[in-house]
Amino acid sequence: MFNLPAFKQLQELVRAGTDEDVQRSLRASHMGTADLAVLLSPAADNHLAAMAARSAGATLMRFGRTTQIYAPLYVSSFCTNRCSYCGFSADNKIERRRLSLEEAEAEAMLLHRRGFNHILLVSGEAPAKLGVDYLEELALRLRQRFASISIEVQPLSSEEYARLFAAGITSVAIYQETYDRETYEKVHLSGQKCDFDFRLEIPARAAAGGMREVGIGALLGLSDWRAEGLALGLHLAWLRKNFWRTSLTVSFPRLRPAAGEFQPIFQVTERDLSHLIFALRLFDPDVGIVLSTREEARYRNGMIGLGPTRYSAGSCTAPGGYSNPETSGEQFAVGDHRTIDEVCAAIRQKGFDPVRKDWDAGFQSLSS
Amino acid sequence: MLKIADRTFRSRLFLGTGKFSSADTLKKAIQASGSEMITVALRRVDLNDPADDIMNVLDREKYLFLPNTSGARDAKEAVRLAKLARAAGSGNWLKLEVTPDPRTLLPDPIETLKATEQLVKEGFIVLPYINADPILALRLQDAGAAAVMPLGAPIGTNLGLITKFQVEIIIEQARVPVVVDAGLGAPSHAALAMEIGADAVLVNTAISVAGDPVKMAAAFAMAVEAGRAAYEAGLGRKSSEASASSPLSGLDFIKNV
Numbered sequence: 001m002f003n004l005p006a007f008k009q010l011q012e013l014v015r016a017g018t019d020e021d022v023q024r025s026l027r028a029s030h031m032g033t034a035d036l037a038v039l040l041s042p043a044a045d046n047h048l049a050a051m052a053a054r055s056a057g058a059t060l061m062r063f064g065r066t067t068q069i070y071a072p073l074y075v076s077s078f079c080t081n082r083c084s085y086c087g088f089s090a091d092n093k094i095e096r097r098r099l100s101l102e103e104a105e106a107e108a109m110l111l112h113r114r115g116f117n118h119i120l121l122v123s124g125e126a127p128a129k130l131g132v133d134y135l136e137e138l139a140l141r142l143r144q145r146f147a148s149i150s151i152e153v154q155p156l157s158s159e160e161y162a163r164l165f166a167a168g169i170t171s172v173a174i175y176q177e178t179y180d181r182e183t184y185e186k187v188h189l190s191g192q193k194c195d196f197d198f199r200l201e202i203p204a205r206a207a208a209g210g211m212r213e214v215g216i217g218a219l220l221g222l223s224d225w226r227a228e229g230l231a232l233g234l235h236l237a238w239l240r241k242n243f244w245r246t247s248l249t250v251s252f253p254r255l256r257p258a259a260g261e262f263q264p265i266f267q268v269t270e271r272d273l274s275h276l277i278f279a280l281r282l283f284d285p286d287v288g289i290v291l292s293t294r295e296e297a298r299y300r301n302g303m304i305g306l307g308p309t310r311y312s313a314g315s316c317t318a319p320g321g322y323s324n325p326e327t328s329g330e331q332f333a334v335g336d337h338r339t340i341d342e343v344c345a346a347i348r349q350k351g352f353d354p355v356r357k358d359w360d361a362g363f364q365s366l367s368s
Numbered sequence: 369m370l371k372i373a374d375r376t377f378r379s380r381l382f383l384g385t386g387k388f389s390s391a392d393t394l395k396k397a398i399q400a401s402g403s404e405m406i407t408v409a410l411r412r413v414d415l416n417d418p419a420d421d422i423m424n425v426l427d428r429e430k431y432l433f434l435p436n437t438s439g440a441r442d443a444k445e446a447v448r449l450a451k452l453a454r455a456a457g458s459g460n461w462l463k464l465e466v467t468p469d470p471r472t473l474l475p476d477p478i479e480t481l482k483a484t485e486q487l488v489k490e491g492f493i494v495l496p497y498i499n500a501d502p503i504l505a506l507r508l509q510d511a512g513a514a515a516v517m518p519l520g521a522p523i524g525t526n527l528g529l530i531t532k533f534q535v536e537i538i539i540e541q542a543r544v545p546v547v548v549d550a551g552l553g554a555p556s557h558a559a560l561a562m563e564i565g566a567d568a569v570l571v572n573t574a575i576s577v578a579g580d581p582v583k584m585a586a587a588f589a590m591a592v593e594a595g596r597a598a599y600e601a602g603l604g605r606k607s608s609e610a611s612a613s614s615p616l617s618g619l620d621f622i623k624n625v
Contacts, residue, residue: 060577061524064387117414147411212441212470240471245441247470286471351389360411362452363445 002200002238007180007227010037014226017041026050031283036233039279040226048271051278055307058285066353068310069340070118071111072152072292074319075099075138077329079124081191083177085222087258087317087331088124090191094259095329097319098129105141107322114314115340117147117357120173122317122331125154125193132160136167143168148359150213155192155202161209168361172206173215174199175251179231180223183265187222203235207243214239214246215290220273221255221264229276233283240284249288249310252276256294256332270299277307293336297346300336304350311354313343370567372545373461373493373514375432377404380562381592382434382547383585384572386412387524391421393581398431401585406431407463407570409438410449415456434495436463442476443483450487462487463517464496473523477504481511488512497549500531505538505546516542517549517570520561524573526553529560539565555584555591562595563603 017025017038025035026047038044039051076098079088087094099107104121111119121138123130130153139149150171151164161172178184181196188194203214216235218228236248252273255264277289291300291308293315300311316322318330338346344354370377382405388394398406406426414420426433435458440446443466450462464487466479480496481504487494493514498504500518508516518535521527528551529535539546545567552558558569571588578584 061526061573064573064576065389066387244471245468348390353388353390355412357414358412359439360449362410362449363440365444365448 002204002235004179004200004231004234007182007223007231010179010227010230011224013037014040014224014230015042017043019043019046022047026054026282033230033233033237033283036279036283037230039282040229040275042226044279045275048275048278051282052274052306055278055281056305058281059305059307059309062285063309065305065351066355067304067308067347068118068288068355068358069116069344070120070150070310070312071114071116071340072120072122072312072315072317073104073107073111074122074317074321074331075104075134076123076126076130077319077331078126078129079191080126080128081124081193082189083191083193084187084189084260085177085219085255085258085262087260089260092259097327097329098123099319101134101137101141103320103323104138107320108142109145110322112145115344115356118150118359119146119148120150120152120312121169122152123154123319124331125191127154132156132163135164135169139164139167139169143361147357147361150215152215155199156205156209158205158209161206161211165210165212166364168364170211170359170364171213171215171247171249172203172211173217173249173251174202174206175215175217175219175253176200176231176235177219178222179218179228179235183223203239204242207239207246212247213249213288214243215249215251215288217251217253217290219255220252220268220276221266223266225252225266225268225272225276229279233280236280236284236287247288248284248286249290250280250284251290251292253292253294256335258330258332270295274303274306277303281307293334294332296335297338300343301346301350304347304352311343311347313338313340370545372495377432377568378402379404379589379592380568380596381558381589382407382549382568382570383575384570385409385422386438386572387576388581389576391425394422394576395425396582397575397585398425400582400589401575402589404431405434405568407434407436410435410453410458411439415453415458432461433459434461434463435459436465436497438465438467440466440483441468441479442466443479443486446479446483447486447490450492451490454492460491461493462495464494467497475499475519477501480504481507484508484513485511495547500534500538502534502537502541506541509542509544513544515545515547515567517547519550520548520557520569521551521553523550525551526574527551528553528557529564532560532564535561535566536564555587558588559591559595559598562592563598565599568592
C-alpha cells in the first residue's frame with residue numbers, strides 16, 4: 001500500500017532546499033525524491049530557466065519532436081459527490097445529462113471525423129446512472145475505430161478495470177485532486193469521494209486490473225502546489241516500483257471557473273505550473289505529462305517541447321457538446337478554444353509533430 | 369553485400385521512424401541515410417488509411433518496409449499485431465519488439481523467444497530486438513530468426529555500444545546477421561559497432577532529435593561505411609606497449625638449425 005507522508009511534513013521538505021542544494025540537484029545524473037523536494041523549493045524559483053532547459057532536453061530524448069493529441073468525450077454530468085470546486089457537484093443546479101450509447105457513439109464519431117484517434121471518456125461519479133456495463137458496451141462499439149480509449153470516471157474495482165481492459169479501454173485517469181488530507185476533507189462535502197484513503201488506492205487498482213496506462217494528478221488551487229508536486233512524485237515512484245508494466249502519466253489541472261461559488265484557496269500561477277512540470281519531468285523522464293485546454297493557447301504554445309507530451313484540443317466539457325455547441329452544463333470553462341487543426345498547426349510551427357495515432361486496437365483480441 | 373533472408377542490401381544502416389518533427393523531415397533523412405530498410409511502429413500508423421503521413425513517405429519499391437511491434441507487452445500481443453498488419457498488407461518482414469517495461473523499454477527475452485517461434489511457424493521473417501545476451505541470440509537463431517538485433521544501450525539513451533563485450537560474443541557465434549539496434553547516439557558509436565563486425569546497425573533517436581536530422585543521417589551513413597571498411601580491411605590488434613617493427617627482434621637466439 002502506498003504510504004503517503006503527512007502533508008505538513010511534505011510542506012517542510014519542499015521548503016528546506018537551499019540555493020546550493022538546487023545547484024547540486026540540477027547537476028545530478030539521477031534524481032531521487034530528495035532532489036524533487038529541492039527542485040520544488042522556493043530556492044529553485046530562481047533557477048526556472050535552467051530547469052526548463054533540462055526538462056526540454058529530457059523530454060526530447062525520451063519523446064522526440066512529437067506531441068500526442070487527444071480529446072475528452074463527456075458522457076455524463078450526473079454526480080453523487082458534493083465537491084465544492086467542481087461544476088458537476090451534486091448540489092449545483094445545472095442541466096444534467098447522460099448520453100445514450102447511440103448519442104455517445106455519435107459524439108465519438110464526430111471527434112473521429114475531426115481527426116481524433118485517442119479519446120478520453122469522462123463522466124461524473126454516479127454509478128447508478130453510468131456504470132461498468134455502459135462503459136464496456138461503449139468501448140466495444142468504439143474500439144475498432146480508435147487507436148486508444150481512456151476513461152476518467154468513478155473509482156472501480158480491479159475486476160471491473162480488468163473487464164473494461166478486455167473491452168478495449170487501455171488507460172485510466174484518476175486524480176487525487178489534493179494530497180493534503182485536511183483540505184481534501186474540507187472540499188469533499190459528501191459522497192464516496194469523501195474518503196481520502198480509498199481514493200488514494202485507486203490508481204494501484206487500475207494498474208492491478210491490467211491497464212496499460214494510469215494517470216494521476218492534483219487539481220491546482222486547492223492546496224500548496226509545491227507539496228502537491230512532491231506527493232505526486234512519491235506516488236509516481238511507488239506506482240513504478242509496484243507496477244513496472246504500467247505506463248504513467250501526470251496532470252496538473254488548474255482550477256477553472258465553474259458553476260458554484262468556489263474560489264481557489266491557493267493562487268497557482270502559470271509560473272508555478274511550469275515549475276511543477278519541469279520538476280516532475282526532471283524527476284521522472286519517462287512520465288507522460290498532460291496539458292489540457294484548461295490553459296490558454298498562448299501558454300500551451302509556449303510549453304510545447306518543454307515538458308508536456310500530450311495535449312487535448314477542441315475540447316467541450318458538457319455531455320453532447322460536440323454535436324450541439326449550444327449545450328449547457330459544462331464541468332468547467334476551457335481556456336483554449338482552438339480546433340484540433342489549429343492546435344496541430346501551432347505544434348508544427350514549433351517544429352514538433354502532432355501525433356494523432358500512437359496506439360493500436362490490434363494489440364488486443366476482440367474476444368478476450 | 370548484406371543478405372538477410374532472401375534480400376540483399378547495399379546499405380548497412382537501417383532507420384527507425386519515431387520522434388521526427390514531421391513526415392517531410394523523415395523523408396529527407398531517409399534519403400540522406402541511403403538506407404534500404406526502414407522500420408515503422410505499427411502503433412503509429414494506420415495501414416488502412418491511404419492518407420497516412422508516415423506510410424506515404426515510404427516508397428516500398430525503394431525501401432524494405434519493416435513493421436515493428438513496439439508497445440507489445442507479451443508474445444500474444446506481438447503475434448496478434450503482426451498478423452493484423454500482415455493481413456493489412458504490411459508483408460512478411462517483422463521487427464519483433466516485446467517491451468513490457470514502458471520505462472526502460474528493455475525487451476522481454478522469454479516472450480521474445482516465444483513470439484519468434486510462433487511467428488516463424490506462421491511464415492514471418494523475424495528480426496527480434498533483444499538484450500545483448502549471447503545465449504538468447506543462439507536460441508533465437510535456432511528458432512528461425514532471420515537476424516538478431518542486440519541493443520547497444522537502452523532505446524533512446526544515445527549511450528553508445530555499452531554492451532560491446534556481449535555483442536562481440538554474439539557476432540562470433542552468429543549464423544545469421546547481427547544488427548546492433550538501439551542506444552547508438554553518435555556516428556562514432558555506429559562505426560565502432562561496424563568495426564567489431566556487426567552486419568548492420570539500426571539508428572533512430574540520434575538522427576530524429578539531432579539539430580539537423582538530415583545531415584546527421586548522412587553522417588551515420590558515412591560512419592557505417594567507414595566502420596564496415598575497417599572491419600573488412602582487418603583492424604590491427606590494440607596494445608599498450610610499443611611493438612618492434614622487426615617481428616623477430618629479441619628472438620635472434622633462435623637458430624635456423
